[in-house]
Amino acid sequence: MTLYEKIISIYPQLATYDFATGNITLQNDSDGKGDYIREWNHPTLARPTKEQLEAIE
């Protein structure tokens, strides 16, 4: 499951416009370390914790 899919499973109310140039920026630097949350500026939803994300398989 990708990071995006994990975030959507935590916050299904998120829309695609929240990403890209929106409130949330997910990034992968092609360095083998995988996807990560670069920016989280959503006005109402809290940034998911590492524990929340790891709990989702």
Place this chain on the structure above:
Amino acid sequence: MALINTTTTGVLGSTFYGDGSGDLTVQQNGVTVNKVTASPLFHATCGALTFANSTWTKLPMSGKVYDTNNNYDPTTNYRFTPTVAGYYWIKAQFFLGSSGGRTACSIYKNSGDVCQTLILSSNTNGGISVVTQGLIYFNGTTDYVEAYGYQESGGTSALNNNGGLTMFSGYMVRPA
């Protein structure tokens, strides 16, 4: 550094010689109007990549084609760090085999987005090509650029890394 300094009017047919070191600076009445210097350029093609949905992903431009000043890193960071300060025209493009929603290509300077093309796309025509390009200043020491891509088809999407479809390139327009 060699210097050519014309005072009033030049003489047609005149030949000027530099001293063989550094940049060649051209002045008129003591004011620099141009510099002739080594002008770095690079061109690279991309390795295989599958984009996750809604995730900015660095394009692993690992196939170095041209790199006149050894300023391009094709193995670790896939970045161009010119060692000559100046203004450069940088271009990145990629082709996505399946797409939908928004598809974007961006040039990051020092890890920040400075030049982006974002388009609405569909898969009805078999894929989408996105190109972005712009004029970027480099300080000649620490400034660098990388190419990133983005798609929101709803699932993963594979890049078409044919060298004629997906590439990263740049060249100096003029020195600082």
